[in-house]
Amino acid sequence: xxxxxxxxxxxxxxxxxxxxxxxxxxxxxxxxxxxxxxxxxxxxxxxxxxxxxxxxxxxxxxxxxxxxxxxxxxxxxxxxxxxxxxxxxxxxxxxxxxxxxxxxxxxxxxxxxxxxxxxxxxxxxxxxxxxxxxxxxxxxxxxxxxxxxxxxxxxxxxxxxxxxxxxxxxxxxxxxxxxxxxxxxxxxxxxxxxxxxxxxxxxxxxxxxxxxxxxxxxxxxxxxxxxxxxxxxxxxxxxxxxxxxxxxxxxxxxxxxxxxxxxxxxxxxxxxxxxxxxxxxxxxxxxxxxxxxxxxxxxxxxxxxxxxxxxxxxxxxxxxxxxxxxxxxxxxxxxxxxxxxxxxxxxxxxxxxxxxxxxxxxxxxxxxxxxxxxxxxxxxxxxxxxxxxxxxxxxxxxxxxxxxxxxxxxxxxxxxxxxxxxxxxxxxxxxxxxxxxxxxxxxxxxxxxxxxxxxxxxxxxxxxxxxxxxxxxxxxxxxxxxxxxxxxxxxxxxxxxxxxxxxxxxxxxxxxxxxxxxxxxxxxxxxxxxxxxxxxxxxxxxxxxxxxxxxxxxxxxxxxxxxxxxxxxxxxxxxxxxxxx
Amino acid sequence: xxxxxxxxxxxxxxxxxxxxxxxxxxxxxxxxxxxxxxxxxxxxxxxxxxxxxxxxxxxxxxxxxxxxxxxxxxxxxxxxxxxxxxxxxxxxxxxxxxxxxxxxxxxxxxxxxxxxxxxxxxxxxxxxxxxxxxxxxxxxxxxxxxxxxxxxxxxxxxxxxxxxxxxxxxxxxxxxxxxxxxxxxxxxxxxxxxxxxxxxxxxxxxxxxxxxxxxxxxxxxxxxxxxxxxxxxxxxxxxx
Numbered sequence: 001x002x003x004x005x006x007x008x009x010x011x012x013x014x015x016x017x018x019x020x021x022x023x024x025x026x027x028x029x030x031x032x033x034x035x036x037x038x039x040x041x042x043x044x045x046x047x048x049x050x051x052x053x054x055x056x057x058x059x060x061x062x063x064x065x066x067x068x069x070x071x072x073x074x075x076x077x078x079x080x081x082x083x084x085x086x087x088x089x090x091x092x093x094x095x096x097x098x099x100x101x102x103x104x105x106x107x108x109x110x111x112x113x114x115x116x117x118x119x120x121x122x123x124x125x126x127x128x129x130x131x132x133x134x135x136x137x138x139x140x141x142x143x144x145x146x147x148x149x150x151x152x153x154x155x156x157x158x159x160x161x162x163x164x165x166x167x168x169x170x171x172x173x174x175x176x177x178x179x180x181x182x183x184x185x186x187x188x189x190x191x192x193x194x195x196x197x198x199x200x201x202x203x204x205x206x207x208x209x210x211x212x213x214x215x216x217x218x219x220x221x222x223x224x225x226x227x228x229x230x231x232x233x234x235x236x237x238x239x240x241x242x243x244x245x246x247x248x249x250x251x252x253x254x255x256x257x258x259x260x261x262x263x264x265x266x267x268x269x270x271x272x273x274x275x276x277x278x279x280x281x282x283x284x285x286x287x288x289x290x291x292x293x294x295x296x297x298x299x300x301x302x303x304x305x306x307x308x309x310x311x312x313x314x315x316x317x318x319x320x321x322x323x324x325x326x327x328x329x330x331x332x333x334x335x336x337x338x339x340x341x342x343x344x345x346x347x348x349x350x351x352x353x354x355x356x357x358x359x360x361x362x363x364x365x366x367x368x369x370x371x372x373x374x375x376x377x378x379x380x381x382x383x384x385x386x387x388x389x390x391x392x393x394x395x396x397x398x399x400x401x402x403x404x405x406x407x408x409x410x411x412x413x414x415x416x417x418x419x420x421x422x423x424x425x426x427x428x429x430x431x432x433x434x435x436x437x438x439x440x441x442x443x444x445x446x447x448x449x450x451x452x453x454x455x456x457x458x459x460x461x462x463x464x465x466x467x468x469x470x471x472x473x474x475x476x477x478x479x480x481x482x483x484x485x486x487x488x489x490x491x492x493x494x495x496x497x498x499x500x501x502x503x504x505x506x507x508x509x510x511x512x513x514x515x516x517x518x519x520x521x522x523x524x525x526x527x528x529x530x531x532x533x534x535x536x537x538x539x540x541x542x543x544x545x546x547x548x549x550x551x552x553x554x555x556x557x558x559x560x561x562x563x564x565x566x567x568x569x570x571x572x573x574x575x576x577x578x579x580x581x
Numbered sequence: 582x583x584x585x586x587x588x589x590x591x592x593x594x595x596x597x598x599x600x601x602x603x604x605x606x607x608x609x610x611x612x613x614x615x616x617x618x619x620x621x622x623x624x625x626x627x628x629x630x631x632x633x634x635x636x637x638x639x640x641x642x643x644x645x646x647x648x649x650x651x652x653x654x655x656x657x658x659x660x661x662x663x664x665x666x667x668x669x670x671x672x673x674x675x676x677x678x679x680x681x682x683x684x685x686x687x688x689x690x691x692x693x694x695x696x697x698x699x700x701x702x703x704x705x706x707x708x709x710x711x712x713x714x715x716x717x718x719x720x721x722x723x724x725x726x727x728x729x730x731x732x733x734x735x736x737x738x739x740x741x742x743x744x745x746x747x748x749x750x751x752x753x754x755x756x757x758x759x760x761x762x763x764x765x766x767x768x769x770x771x772x773x774x775x776x777x778x779x780x781x782x783x784x785x786x787x788x789x790x791x792x793x794x795x796x797x798x799x800x801x802x803x804x805x806x807x808x809x810x811x812x813x814x815x816x817x818x819x820x821x
Contacts, residue, residue: 075609079765082752083613089671096675104671185774222770232607232767342777342786346762380762384747388805394719394743395644395712395799402751403592405760406777406786440675 025245027070031253036287037063038547039539040274041294042260042303045114046525047512047532048294049239049247050157054536056250057563063253063286065276067299068111070256071240077230081379084229087111087118093298094428097442099478101329107481108298112254113240115296116525117230120351121209121237122374123163123526125154127172129360130520137361137368139448140418140518144489144498147173152559153530158207160568161237162215163526165206171356180212181205182221185348187375190337190409192353194467195373200357208351209237209525216567225346225377236349239529246565261436263291263307263316263508271316271508277434289547290507292500294532297327297481297514301425302439304485304495304510317485317502317510322495324425326486328519329443331415331453332479334376334386335460336408337469343409350377358459359521367451371415372521373460378410386410389475411464414479415456416521417449425484443478482524485514497552499538500531506550511535536563585647585791592759597784599757599764606765614754614765622658626665626681631688632657633704638691641708641715643746646794652755659749677737687738690726691715697725709796716798718742721806736806761786 039055041048044064055062068086071077078084089108095101109115128147133140151173158178165177182205184192195202205212210227211220221235234241244254257279264272264285273287293300301324305315315323354374361368378386380402387393387401428440445453457474464472488494491503500511513528539546541557585591603611627635639656640646648654662668664681677683694714695703703711717723721736750756757764763771763783773780793800 074607078610078613079606079767080610080613080752082617082748083610085668090669091671092669093672094675095672100674102670102672104669108671183774186777189775222767223774224766224771226765226767344761344763344777344779347771348774380751380757380760381748384751385744388740388743388747391802392719392804393802395641395715396793396797397800397802398643398743398747399591399647400793400800401802402756402760405762441672 025248027248030255031251032061032063034284034286036273036289037061038289039063039292040065040286040288041292042274043067043114043293043295043299043512044112044239044244044254045109045294045296045512046116046239046528049113049116049243050529050532051292051294051511051536052247052252052254053243053250053565054533054560054563055539056247056252058536058540061251062247063255063288064247065258065260065274065286066112066254066256067259068256070112070254071117071230073230073232073234077232079224079226079229079232081229081381084118087230089299091432092430092438094430094438094440095443096440097423098444101441101443101478101481103298103441106477107329107479108296112244112256113238116238117240118228119523119525120227120349120376121525122351122354122523123158123161123207123209124354124356124372124522125172125175126150126520126522126527127359130518130522133369133518139368141488143517144487149556150527150530150534153534154526156559156561156564157526157529157533160564161209161242161526161529162211162568163207163209164212165208166203169203169207170201171359177207179215182208182210182212182349182352183223185223185345185352185375185377186343187345187350187377187409187411188348188353190339190343190467190469191355191373191375191411191463194463194465195355197466198463200355200463202353202355204353206352208349210349210351211235221349223348225348225350225379227349227351243565259434260303261306261434263293263303265307265309265312265316265505269505271505281434290509292509292511294510294512296512297484298425298439298441300510300512300514301484302427305427306436312504317495317504317508319504320492320494322486322493324484325421325423326419326483326517327423327425327441327443327481328417328419328483328516329478330480330519330521331371331413331417331449331456332477333413333453333457333460333474334378334390334410334477335413335457335464335472335474336386336390336410337464337467338404338407338471339409339469340407342406344406345377345409346379348377350375356521358456365455367448367455369416369418369448369452370521371413371452371456373463374412374414376410376412380405383408386475390473409464409467409469411460412479413453413456413460414521414523415452416519417452418446419483419486419518420444420446480513480519480524482513482516482519485510486517487515488517497554499554500535501552506552507546509535585794587647587649589649589652590755590758591647592761593786593788594758594761594784595787597758597761599754599762602764602782605769607767610765610767617752618754620655620658620662622662624658624661626661627657627684631685634688634692635684637704637711638688638715638742639746641712641797641799642742643750644797644799647791654750654753654755656746656749660745663745674737676734678733680741683733683738683741686729686733687742690723690729693729694723694725707796708794709798712796712798719805720803739805
């Protein structure tokens with residue numbers, strides 16, 4: 001074949017290619033030993049990575065504990081669906097309730113970068129209405145902060161990731177994106193066609209935290225479609241490459257393959273550190289002046305519950321009995337359509353086109369809140385499992401429909417499910433390999449949730465038909481996990497205050513997706529990182545008071561844009577409108 | 582026609598070979614995929630009594646009789662390794678036993694059903710009888726072995742089987758060639774993203790009609806367990 005047509009380039013290079021991890025991360029060995037640090041951050045994922053970066057840059061001695069490995073992306077990551085299991089939290093959890101959640105690959109990360117390593121990277125903001133759905137719609141609960149309080153951090157993190165998308169994004173609080181929109185793949189074209197036919201607005205080419213142009217030492221997207229198998233290219237944002245390198249450069253230590261099993265408390269009701277198991281299974285104690293739990297919506301409540309001690313028999317920071325409760329997943333039905341013409345949906349990032357036209361409460365519908373519609377593009381194994389559910393395919397029927405893989409496109413419903421106290425994380429009787437009780441997750445839909453899903457899935461099926469699909473099927477599923485350590489003003493009904501400090505213990509914080517009181521219909525990754533940056537600004541503004549005082553200062557700090565990783569702020573990004581108080 | 586024509590490569594992309602493109606894959610991916618192809622580990626989880634039964638079961642759950650024998654994709658050894666090394670998907674339904682116990686119970690129940698309904702072990706049944714018996718698991722209407730299915734929801738066991746089979750089969754380059762999936766694409770990119778266009782090294786679709794064997798009942802589509810909402814199970818794909 002003509003070498004130009006074969007797609008190979010730079011063949012004389014010994015490695016056969018010029019791409020690869022052009023970003024070099026110098027990973028230091030142990031820095032702090034067992035000596036006391038200022039902050040231990042438990043879990044280096046979306047929130048943990050940002051917290052470590054901000055706090056280290058501000059001069060704190062910080063240590064990130066990560067249950068999974070520090071990735072060598074060229075060695076550890078593969079362009080292969082079945083070979084990517086180690087990216088996910090696949091230790092045992094028990095799932096139940098009337099609508100049990102699938103866990104693991106679906107929603108739980110492991111290793112430095114956490115879920116941001118395997119997210120599809122849709123990065124929409126929450127809408128202003130999301131922060132007050134109780135006041136506005138009489139459902140769920142209001143946040144203790146407003147959209148305006150989080151807005152500067154949305155703008156900031158959209159640059160730090162950065163997010164690619166249209167220059168004008170019309171929904172919620174209208175805004176634009178710093179990097180240009182991505183080209184369409186076959187699924188995006190189908191979504192555009194279906195939405196346009198039905199008069200539905202559609203956002204083309206984002207918002208997605210994938211580079212449409214190179215960024216510092218990061219390469220732009222090559223459209224290979226393996227986003228949720230981790231981006232070996234380095235185009236998709238994960239805190240592993242956006243924030244962790246700067247954290248390390250500023251003195252943070254990340255102790256990988258270390259599973260924290262318990263947070264320790266002294267008689268003065270202050271945490272003193274954590275005990276953890278290293279890669280060999282040996283238990284150690286790490287002293288810290290303060291602890292931030294960033295283990296996401298299952299592991300964070302599990303750690304608090306597993307840290308029960310005299311005086312806190314129901315778990316740490318749980319005087320409200322809210323730890324583990326109000327767990328949320330979003331309705332994530334996948335709607336699949338077969339087209340006469342070829343689609344080949346494995347090309348291009350799964351996330352590249354979406355609509356929020358149905359996001360807000362519509363009085364003409366019989367339920368509160370709404371949903372988004374987004375492109376998804378399963379690779380063969382995921383598609384086979386979807387065909388098992390959506391068509392009941394097995395045997396020859398499975399072989400037959402799989403031979404048509406290239407004729408199918410798929411859209412995802414992303415619908416808001418409300419927070420319910422009975423949807424929760426508890427401890428199971430089973431124990432993991434360290435002897436720690438595993439999490440038991442209970443999930444059941446309520447009336448509003450069911451009506452929303454029914455309406456939403458029909459609407460997405462309509463869009464798929466309008467796009468020209470000759471056959472449309474769907475599978476019920478759920479996406480993302482948030483809640484279970486929710487923030488609120490009332491210590492009787494929430495776990496942390498609006499700065500992510502636990503109501504019960506002055507030097508214990510929870511900062512990750514578990515603090516979200518409600519979830520909207522936006523993918524949570526951006527919101528989690530924005531909250532982490534805001535929490536970091538608060539901690540920095542409080543200085544040593546966090547370590548030696550019980551005083552709870554509720555003054556919001558100014559945003560500290562200068563703490564952004566180098567090269568991510570002030571690079572001619574348009575429309576930075578919020579003033580820094 | 583009782584049997585589809587045997588082919589080296591079924592599917593509508595004749596001559597397409599993802600493996601022929603391995604020179605453009607990164608080293609780690611190449612190693613992972615090639616190791617999968619040469620996997621010949623001995624069976625360590627399934628017992629010698631279980632092996633013929635589970636082999637026959639997977640021959641129906643994911644039939645390959647249209648493939649030339651040397652181009653079939655071994656399912657049982659990979660499932661065996663998963664169970665032996667206890668590689669799970671990160672959760673277990675509260676009403677389900679651990680995967681290993683589920684397989685032991687399920688295999689015994691399938692054989693018990695064969696003996697109870699047809700008075701013969703499962704492996705000695707005619708292919709159509711085997712297919713029909715498995716179909717009752719798909720439909721969540723098993724005709725026998727009720728004491729097992731009271732302990733373990735039949736539709737969840739069925740989905741475990743189908744998922745395990747699909748997970749192994751569609752991880753294999755032969756299956757990628759069959760369905761026209763481009764396979765690993767790093768560091769080489771995909772450049773032709775729209776209108777289903779093929780890269781120059783991909784192959785244009787050439788469809789043909791084929792029929793499943795007459796002694797099978799799996800070439801039709803009905804939802805697992807029917808439309809019963811209590812069978813609600815979340816999708817497993819992990820796509821967003």
